[in-house]
Amino acid sequence: MKVTKKQAQANRAHIVETASAxxxxxxxxxxxxxxxxxxxxxxxxxxYKHFRSKADLMAESSACSIAQSAELTAGxxxxxxxxxxxxxxxRDNRATGCTFAALCADAARKEDEVRATFAAGIETQxxxxxxxxxxxxxxxxxxxxxxxxxxxQALGAIVMSRACPDDxxxxxxxxxxxxxxxxxxxxxxxxxxxxxxxxx
Amino acid sequence: MKVTKKQAQANRAHIVETASAxxxxxxxxxxxxxxxxxxxxxxxxxxYKHFRSKADLMAESSACSIAQSAELTAGxxxxxxxxxxxxxxxRDNRATGCTFAALCADAARKEDEVRATFAAGIETQxxxxxxxxxxxxxxxxxxxxxxxxxxxQALGAIVMSRACPDDxxxxxxxxxxxxxxxxxxxxxxxxxxxxxxxxx
DNA sequence: ATTATCTATAGATCTATAGATAATGC
DNA sequence: ATTATCTATAGATCTATAGATAATGC
Numbered sequence: 001m002k003v004t005k006k007q008a009q010a011n012r013a014h015i016v017e018t019a020s021a022x023x024x025x026x027x028x029x030x031x032x033x034x035x036x037x038x039x040x041x042x043x044x045x046x047x048y049k050h051f052r053s054k055a056d057l058m059a060e061s062s063a064c065s066i067a068q069s070a071e072l073t074a075g076x077x078x079x080x081x082x083x084x085x086x087x088x089x090x091r092d093n094r095a096t097g098c099t100f101a102a103l104c105a106d107a108a109r110k111e112d113e114v115r116a117t118f119a120a121g122i123e124t125q126x127x128x129x130x131x132x133x134x135x136x137x138x139x140x141x142x143x144x145x146x147x148x149x150x151x152x153q154a155l156g157a158i159v160m161s162r163a164c165p166d167d168x169x170x171x172x173x174x175x176x177x178x179x180x181x182x183x184x185x186x187x188x189x190x191x192x193x194x195x196x197x198x199x200x
Numbered sequence: 201m202k203v204t205k206k207q208a209q210a211n212r213a214h215i216v217e218t219a220s221a222x223x224x225x226x227x228x229x230x231x232x233x234x235x236x237x238x239x240x241x242x243x244x245x246x247x248y249k250h251f252r253s254k255a256d257l258m259a260e261s262s263a264c265s266i267a268q269s270a271e272l273t274a275g276x277x278x279x280x281x282x283x284x285x286x287x288x289x290x291r292d293n294r295a296t297g298c299t300f301a302a303l304c305a306d307a308a309r310k311e312d313e314v315r316a317t318f319a320a321g322i323e324t325q326x327x328x329x330x331x332x333x334x335x336x337x338x339x340x341x342x343x344x345x346x347x348x349x350x351x352x353q354a355l356g357a358i359v360m361s362r363a364c365p366d367d368x369x370x371x372x373x374x375x376x377x378x379x380x381x382x383x384x385x386x387x388x389x390x391x392x393x394x395x396x397x398x399x400x
Numbered sequence: 401a402t403t404a405t406c407t408a409t410a411g412a413t414c415t416a417t418a419g420a421t422a423a424t425g426c
Numbered sequence: 427a428t429t430a431t432c433t434a435t436a437g438a439t440c441t442a443t444a445g446a447t448a449a450t451g452c
Contacts, residue, residue, distance in 0.1 A: 002404045002449040011404085027309055029229040032440060046405045048442065094308075100360065105305040108294075108362035109227055118363040119370050148374055149357075149381035153349065156356025160300065162308035163318040170319050174348055181349035185381065188388050202423040202430045211430085232414060246431045248416065 012050045015040045019057055020065035024102035025095040028058050028110065058110060059117045065099045066121035070128045078129060078150070078186065085154045086179045088172065091161050100125070100151075101158040125151065150182055212250045215240045219257055220265035224302035225295040228258050228310065258310060259317045265299045266321035270328045278329060278350070278386065285354045286379045288372065291361050300325070300351075301358040325351065350382055 003011065018040040022031045033054060034044040051057045073081055084090065090097050099121065107118045129147045130140075157178035164171035203211065218240040222231045233254060234244040251257045273281055284290065290297050299321065307318045329347045330340075357378035364371035 001406065001447055002402085002451095004450065005404095008404060027229070027306065029227070030309060033442085034440080043406055044441095045407070045443090049404060054441070100363070102305065104359045104363040105302065106227065108359070109230060112365050115363055115365045115368075119365055119368050122360060122364070122370060122374075145373075145377035145380060148377040149353065152356035152360050152374060152378050153353035153381075154356070155360060156352035156354070157349075159304045159308070159359060160322060160352050160355060163300070163304040163315055164322070165312050165315045165319055168315075168319050170322060173345075174322075174352060177345035177348040178352050180345060181353075181385065185385060201421055201432065202425095202428085204424065205430095208430060233416085234414080243432055244415095245417090245433070249430060254415070 011040075011042070015042070015047075015050060016057070016061050016064050019061040020068075020099070021095040023058065023061060024065065024097065024099060028054075028103065028106045055111045055113055058107075059114045062099050062103060062107070062114065063117045063121065066117075066124060069098060070121075070124050073125070073128050078147070079183070081129065082150070082154060082179065082182050086157055086175045086182075088175065091158055091171070091175065094162070098155065098158065101155045101162075104155070105159075122148075122151070146185070150185070153178055153182055211240075211242070215242070215247075215250060216257070216261050216264050219261040220268075220299070221295040223258065223261060224265065224297065224299060228254075228303065228306045255311045255313055258307075259314045262299050262303060262307070262314065263317045263321065266317075266324060269298060270321075270324050273325070273328050278347070279383070281329065282350065282354060282379065282382050286357055286375045286382075288375065291358055291371070291375065294362070298355065298358065301355045301362075304355070305359075322348075322351070346385070350385070353378055353382055 015036070019031070019036055022036055022039060033047050037044045037047055051060070076084075085098065094102050100118070104118060107114050126144065126147055129151070130143055133140075133143070135143060157174050161171040161174045164174075215236070219231070219236055222236055222239060233247050237244045237247055251260070276284075285298065294302050300318070304318060307314050326344065326347055329351070330343055333340075333343070335343060357374050361371040361374045364374075
């Protein structure tokens with residue numbers, strides 16, 4: 001019954017991966033320990049040899065899926081990111097999609113441990129979107145604000161779109177409208193002459 | 201023990217109001233029937249004389265709070281709406297705040313009955329934001345898309361901000377960045393000359 | 401000897417129903 | 427007689443723990 005230390009570590013990682021998909025799909029409260037362990041191919045009793053509590057796993061599995069998405073995003077232009085993010089494929093596949101869109105509202109009601117993970121994750125994702133550009137301090141601050149606003153808009157679009165019934169045309173309309181708005185904001189902030197820009 | 205028909209109707213309405221606050225505060229899965237009925241001043245057994253199921257109440261109480269918010273918004277300019285929506289007060293008071301920000305992600309995992317309520321609610325809120333303006337068909341379509349995008353961005357800002365720990369400066373930064381971005385988008389779509397506007 | 405996993409279960413939930421109670425409404 | 431609310435409970439969850447089992451690791 002016991003397995004090698006290496007295998008135990010692999011089993012633990014597999015439980016974390018399984019959890020990150022199930023939590024995104026059904027929400028934190030929608031996945032029981034027994035459910036999860038069965039989906040990972042184990043029985044429930046073993047869970048607490050790997051994790052101190054369910055909240056611990058919520059934080060760890062979310063950190064894991066946030067890091068995975070960040071890796072996937074790295075190197076892409078903001079335009080590419082937005083196009084993929086605001087796709088119907090992303091909206092319709094919660095289990096492999098953005099952890100923020102799937103779980104921010106859930107996280108807001110959970111332990112500080114979970115929320116600290118989300119705040120750190122937002123910083124990570126923001127860093128990836130900003131890339132390694134060497135901007136002046138003011139330009140960097142402006143870019144940070146712009147990209148936070150884009151993240152919020154993209155996330156909001158997915159969240160609203162998912163709340164609509166499956167066959168809803170409104171769901172697609174939301175994605176489209178936000179895609180257009182984000183592209184427009186990127187174009188205008190680059191191309192509009194300074195004298196036409198609002199300064200706060 | 202029995203009460204007048206009028207009183208029974210009032211009790212029912214009170215349960216719906218209590219539910220709309222508790223659901224926004226703790227999520228649909230975070231509120232049990234016993235919890236809710238106790239908060240409303242009753243015992244759990246009476247619930248099913250008023251509602252067929254918990255899902256029924258989720259739909260009805262959410263429709264109720266969405267309609268209330270829409271009423272509150274009616275008459276305000278989009279700038280006033282955005283300022284109030286993106287305030288710390290709104291972020292920190294889920295129970296009385298936007299139903300979409302609090303429950304869209306939850307609703308996405310629930311029965312179609314609940315999601316139909318949300319889609320209808322988005323249309324209602326959108327109608328209020330657009331006001332009774334008499335625009336040309338193209339201008340109306342454009343305004344509809346613009347306002348959907350603003351709703352998504354504002355909602356996304358609140359959702360992201362709430363996922364951060366209580367003392368997080370990032371939480372405030374998100375609200376500020378999105379406020380600036382929305383004001384900017386309103387200004388540019390009004391003030392930027394046509395030849396500088398991107399057309400899709 | 402240690403320990404990763406298993407079986408079993410405690411104790412606290414949860415939704416929903418059944419039947420009792422006491423007041424309304426005919 | 428009807429019915430809004432109450433008490434009580436069935437049956438299915440849920441998180442977490444206790445103790446058994448069987449393999450690793452010293």
